[in-house]
Amino acid sequence: DTGVSQNPRHKITKRGQNVTFRCDPISEHNRLYWYRQTLGQGPEFLTYFQNEAQLEKSRLLSDRFSAERPKGSFSTLEIQRTEQGDSAMYLCATRTDMSADTQYFGPGTRLTVL
């Protein structure tokens, strides 16, 4: 257990529904990252926050995806109008501000879109 928590751990939804995932970081970690991982691939970067500011978004992040970190603590990732191609493991990772510091991953949320 790294101290990063994610909820829910599993989510099954029907195509077209909206889903929201939550990540709670290690308390002193002000950088927070979202990754997506599909079977047989390494995690792919989606977006990251430094405190409450969203500093980078991947081209993978379509308009249906939105992420927030309103008070610089927990973060949410919402997917609107889910598609079967959104089925994946969504991973949150956090780290401190120190240059190139280690990222610690949460357990992930596995999304299945039927």
Place this chain on the structure above:
Amino acid sequence: QKEVEQNSGPLSVPEGAIASLNCTYSDRGSQSFFWYRQYSGKSPELIMSIYSNGDKEDGRFTAQLNKASQYVSLLIRDSQPSDSATYLCAPRGAQKLVFGQGTRLTINP
């Protein structure tokens, strides 16, 4: 060309033998690397980081970085069944991690 490339495997190694995992990268500016281990259905966990050319040893694990040839490797000595997992390498940068697809390693008892 992908930024980080790994042989997806599976790599099968008998118990007690040395497992050798390799990773090549395209960005000559990459100075150091992370190796993460990921068990099936779990999230990645950091096992090694290497900052400079040469070898770094930690227990049964040795990471090797060759900047001239742009590859980084991970050796696992005295392989155990518990080492069966997917191993991911990623350049240690200031921002996001860019992972290779990972190499699936199976240790056979």
